[in-house]
Amino acid sequence: MTTVSAMSGAPRRRRLALSPFDTAVIVLVCVLLLAAVFGPFFAPDSIYTSDIANSLMPPSAANWFGTDDQGRDVFWRLVAGARTTLLSSFLVVTLYSLIGVTIATVAAAGPRWLDEALMRLTDIGLALPSMIVALGFAAAMGPSLKSAIIAMAITGWPTTARLLRGIMRQTMESQFVAGAQVLGVSRWRLMTKHVLPNSLDVLIVKWAGDIGNTVLVLASLSFIGVGAQPPSPEWGATIAGARGYVSTAWWTVVMPGAAVAITSIAFGLLGDIIQVRRDPSLGGN
């Protein structure tokens, strides 16, 4: 079933009950989002200062995930870092989606040569490993969280542009687009008012998965040293700062590593869940 006919069919009802696993994923994503938004307000100020006497303590009732080399609570630093990590990821995905949507719309609406030109540009973008390119950009702009965000935004758009342009081309074949054209609607209005809104739903699935992926790449860039810099509580930077203690105090490295893994997996699974639920032909499992 094509996206278009799935859209124009019967009213979409909540047909599939959520499985316990789906529920768990959604709860996890909500907890992560809540932690990112509200967590830092509850974090003790001590996570920004050092307390050497209390350094590298194993997990206990007082410090759930133990403390790091500066004696800072690992759990609360992760909560504080969630804001940096998730917010930056949302920003990156939003920015490159805007670029991707613009390029896709112009390509789908424009004359053939423009479409060809933009799609070949997209091919080039797809052919280059985005992480390496982002690394180059971020390094050139001077290592900081801001450079990492900008670098990822300008390298992340090709998949969105390619996917959306294909869907828009397909949507343009729909009768309602032909119908609007017959009634004198101009090409630009046709694209923005009819074709684009009817093509975006596939992207919503992609966005969820992209956030997970971006969390991972951002943490990697920070780990390598071109993203967020210590003492930022950003997860990648935290792992980088603690990697010397992996044999003596595993919790300082494993906990932020697990946070990155769980977050990126949770958003990826959320994407799958949304996809299954909006496409009944996938059977809901």
Added chain:
Amino acid sequence: MFPSKTQKPLVEVRGLSVDMPLAGGKDGLRIVDNIDFSIAVGERVALVGESGSGKSVTARAVMRLDPVARLSGKIDFEGRDLLTLSEKEMRHYRGSSIAMVFQDPMSFLDPLMTIGDQVAETLRIRGIGRVEARKRALSVLDELGVDRAAERLGSYPHEFSGGMRQRVVLAMALVGEPKLLIADEPTTALDVRVQDQVLDLLDDVSTRRGLAVLFITHDLGVVAGFAERVMVMYSGRIVEDGDVHAVFKDPKHPYTRGLIRAVPRIDQDLEELYAIPGAPPAPMARPAGCPFNPRCSDAFDRCRAELPAVLPVTGERVACHLHDRKGA
């Protein structure tokens, strides 16, 4: 009536040909071949023919909807040749002078736009204010018998039944107050009862507004009930054009005769349904002479050699050598 005696016709098509370019870039494929017809103000004309006979292409040519199609000839609409207009000028004609509805009311409507916005869109793009556009959308929906239209302006297409949706589609086409409505098989996707309602509605609206309708269909039953005049197309040409009662009572062209014979009748016992033997020729492989000659039981030598001209035969226009011989 044929052809409008008293006043100048609303649309006058002269020598219209449509060529579709081929992938190789050679000469195009001639889909519609040198046709003439006219439609008077308020007249209801049916264009019938098999799939591939060129009837939809003709309709789309009048609206200039295929950017790749090469059109030649003249399409005179209220004194202006549509084929000489720029795309921008043509866009102004679409929706406000000539409107079109398609086969499937389900897919004609944008699933993500409210009914009110969709009906008002034709007006909005012509610079009419939101409030005024909404008011006029509402009055058209009311006119077309959409129940509780005022409450349903904010509803989405999926909340409407097939018949109601077709009314909304009609409202979209009519809100710009066109003078000609081209209906490309508007009832084919509907069940018979709803089909009937939609036809009644079209009949009503066209009478009340003095709206000319070009009705494209392959359903002869629909033609008999709705149209005043019928044009029969075969292989890109109009082979017969005349008053609907005259044509049904006494079809002049063997193809029309075959078409009418092929409609099963409930009052006659039939062992087997009649079908015209053979299949219509592909546009790239039209036979010499009359394109219908290989399937025609009355064909004689001249039919295989010479393309029959469209000639007047007792108040109709027919393209068949049988009648030319009599007339000569």
